[in-house]
Amino acid sequence: xxxxxATSKRLSGDGGPLGGSIVADTGSRLSLYETAPNVxxxxxxxxxxxxxxLRVLKGIEEVRARRKRLEELDTVxxxxxxxxxxTPNAADLNKKxxxxxxxxxxxxxxxxxxxxxxxxxxxxxxxxxxxxxxxDSQRKLMDDYKLPFKAISVAEFEVLKDxxxxxxxxxxxxxxxxxSAYYKVPFEEVPDLVAxxxxxxxxxxxxxxxxQQLALLVVGQFRTRLSKALVLTNRKWTSVCxxxxxDRLAPIVESLSTRYLGADYTQPDSKRDISSKDLDNLxxxxxxxxxxxxxxxxxxxxxxxxxxxxxxxxxxxxIGLKLEDALAFWKNEFSHKIxxxxxxxxxxxxxxxxxxxxxxxxxxxxxxCVRIIMSTPGVGDHHGCPYRHFSEENLRATxxxxxxxxxxxxxxxxxxxxxxxxxxxATAFEAIHGSPSEGINHPNQYFDQSQKLxxxxxxxxxxxxx
Numbered sequence: 001x002x003x004x005x006a007t008s009k010r011l012s013g014d015g016g017p018l019g020g021s022i023v024a025d026t027g028s029r030l031s032l033y034e035t036a037p038n039v040x041x042x043x044x045x046x047x048x049x050x051x052x053x054l055r056v057l058k059g060i061e062e063v064r065a066r067r068k069r070l071e072e073l074d075t076v077x078x079x080x081x082x083x084x085x086x087t088p089n090a091a092d093l094n095k096k097x098x099x100x101x102x103x104x105x106x107x108x109x110x111x112x113x114x115x116x117x118x119x120x121x122x123x124x125x126x127x128x129x130x131x132x133x134x135x136d137s138q139r140k141l142m143d144d145y146k147l148p149f150k151a152i153s154v155a156e157f158e159v160l161k162d163x164x165x166x167x168x169x170x171x172x173x174x175x176x177x178x179x180s181a182y183y184k185v186p187f188e189e190v191p192d193l194v195a196x197x198x199x200x201x202x203x204x205x206x207x208x209x210x211x212q213q214l215a216l217l218v219v220g221q222f223r224t225r226l227s228k229a230l231v232l233t234n235r236k237w238t239s240v241c242x243x244x245x246x247d248r249l250a251p252i253v254e255s256l257s258t259r260y261l262g263a264d265y266t267q268p269d270s271k272r273d274i275s276s277k278d279l280d281n282l283x284x285x286x287x288x289x290x291x292x293x294x295x296x297x298x299x300x301x302x303x304x305x306x307x308x309x310x311x312x313x314x315x316x317x318x319i320g321l322k323l324e325d326a327l328a329f330w331k332n333e334f335s336h337k338i339x340x341x342x343x344x345x346x347x348x349x350x351x352x353x354x355x356x357x358x359x360x361x362x363x364x365x366x367x368x369c370v371r372i373i374m375s376t377p378g379v380g381d382h383h384g385c386p387y388r389h390f391s392e393e394n395l396r397a398t399x400x401x402x403x404x405x406x407x408x409x410x411x412x413x414x415x416x417x418x419x420x421x422x423x424x425x426a427t428a429f430e431a432i433h434g435s436p437s438e439g440i441n442h443p444n445q446y447f448d449q450s451q452k453l454x455x456x457x458x459x460x461x462x463x464x465x466x
Contacts, residue, residue: 029093029094029097029129029133029137030126030129030130030133030137030141031097031098031101032141032145032221032222032225033098033101033102033105033226033229034145034225034229036098036102037095037098037099037102039095039099041095041099043248043252045099046099046103046249046252047103047252047256049096049099049100049103050100050103050104050107050252050256051256051259051261052084052085052096052100053084053085053097053100053101053103053104054104054256054259054261055080055084055261056077056080056081056084056085056125057104057118057121057122057125058261058441059076059077059080059084060077060080060121060124060125060128061117061121061420061423062422062423062439063076063077064124070131073128074128074131074132077124077125077128077129078128078129078132081125081129085097085100101122103253103256104118104256105118105229105230105233106233106237106241106249106253107253107254107256107257108230108256108257109230109231109233109234109237110234110237110238110254110257113419114257115227115230115231115234116419117419118230119223119226119227119230122222122226123219123222123223123226126219126222127215127216127219130215130218130219131215135181135210138210138214138218139151141218142218145221147218147221148185148186148189149183149184149185149189149208149214149217149218150183150184151181151182151183151184151210152182152183152184152207156184157176157180157182160182160200160202160207161176163200163202164176164180164182164200164207167198167199167200170197171198176209180209180210181209181210181214182207182208182209182210183207183208183210183214183217184205184206184207184208185205185206185207185208185217186204186205186206187201187204187205187206189206189217189220190206190208190217193206193208194206237253257370257374258368258370258371258374259370260368260369260370260371260441260442261441262368262441262442262445263442263444263445264365265318265365265366265442265444265445266318266363266364266365266366267363272319272320273320274319274320274321274322274325275321275322275325276321276325276326276328276329276332279295279316279321279329280299282319282447283295283296285450285454286446286447286450286451286454287443287446287447288425288429288440288443288446288447289386289387289398289399289402289425289428290311290372290383290384290385290386290443291311291312291315291443291447292402293382293386293398294308294311294312294382294383295312297382298312298333299333302333302334302335302336302337303333303334303337303338304382304383305380305381305382305383306350307375307377307381307383307384308381308382308383309330309347309350310354310367310383311367311372311375311383311384312383313326313330313350313351313354314354314364314365314366314367315366315367315443315444315447316329317354317355317364317366318366318443318444318447319444319447323351323352323355323357326351326355327348327351327352330343330347330348330351331343331344331347331348334347366442366443366444367443368441368442368443369385369421369422369425369440369441369442369443370441372384372385372443373385373387373388373421373422377389385421385425386398387412387415387416387421387424387425388416388421392413392416392417395412395413395416396409396413399412399428402428402432403432404428404431404432405431408427408428408431411427411431412424412427412428412431415427422439422440422441425440425446426439426440429446429449429450433450433453433454435453437449
């Protein structure tokens with residue numbers, strides 16, 4: 001792939017990891033993204049376009065898990081699109097659409113898990129956008145990309161009308177009228193419909209009603225083409241482009257799949273006065289499972305390896321634990337095994353470093369869900385995401401200690417089996433708190449939502465008592 005990404009000085013020539021000629025300008029707002037755009041974008045646009053599209057895909061992932069009706073999902077997806085993909089100049093929307101897709105294709109082509117997620121979310125986005133297009137726009141897209149689906153003529157409909165009516169009656173569906181739109185499709189494209197006798201066959205074709213099945217057929221074509229393209233993109237990126245762009249595009253591309261898009265928890269919450277003596281109670285009421293597990297292992301073993309110290313320590317910083325209290329907390333725990341002097345020599349520096357008081361004075365940010373999920377804990381490590389890294393048996397037992405009901409545990413495990421780890425965490429949150437979650441994208445967000453709900457309950461109880 002090839003498209004030019006300019007710096008502030010604007011680059012000339014053909015260089016870049018994405019290229020070809022743009023195909024999205026087909027008259028339809030939809031594209032199958034078969035060829036990368038030959039357009040020039042700044043580095044800022046390259047990154048921002050991708051982040052905006054990523055917000056749409058993340059939103060789709062969350063609402064799909066809520067099991068809304070298809071019509072409701074159509075509305076939500078279009079609202080997400082309008083919110084995040086809007087451009088100052090309407091004529092630039094097409095450019096942003098295509099460029100953002102190809103940038104994220106680079107970011108998500110690199111592993112099987114990333115490809116699977118991107119394929120599912122982009123297919124869902126395409127499906128809902130396609131469903132919301134007019135019949136003329138849908139037909140134009142199929143013609144432009146030479147999809148093997150052709151609308152039958154009025155004359156063909158009149159010939160087939162009685163047989164189509166028989167199929168509708170057998171399925172308890174409304175009878176077709178002159179306004180009904182049917183498409184002639186090679187029968188091998190719809191094996192499930194053929195096997196279940198839900199479609200009229202004739203002359204090697206299936207006659208598919210637009211309202212019920214056309215979107216699925218077109219999405220199937222989209223998904224197949226994108227799946228193949230992701231594999232090819234990965235080969236080219238790893239063999240050529242990653243090295244060529246290691247100092248310019250590669251850092252952006254390789255960070256996108258773990259990028260956190262929510263609130264910034266770098267600075268400790270100044271509104272909270274949290275000390276080390278509060279942590280045991282807070283861990284029971286408001287820590288997400290990843291932090292609850294780390295805190296429990298620290299209390300039991302009086303030690304955590306580096307990955308666990310980083311994950312838990314930055315989380316505690318984000319909820320409002322001040323540096324002095326953090327040093328006292330970690331020193332008290334580790335001193336059970338190594339003594340205070342060794343802690344001061346070998347571990348205190350790391351605590352101060354996380355608070356921006358040592359080294360480059362960088363104020364480090366608490367880890368997001370995506371970063372934790374993508375981590376690779378080894379033997380003896382306790383960091384990572386329990387929903388991702390625990391065995392099902394271990395996770396089931398751990399959820400039981402949180403007093404989740406059997407149906408709630410089953411629902412969480414269902415999300416885990418589908419690789420929806422953040423949704424599994426949100427489901428656990430709702431079961432524990434008895435209240436809907438706003439979505440979980442960050443452990444500190446989980447904590448904030450929990451504390452907000454608990455404070456609300458406490459305020460209600462005080463008001464009732466008065």
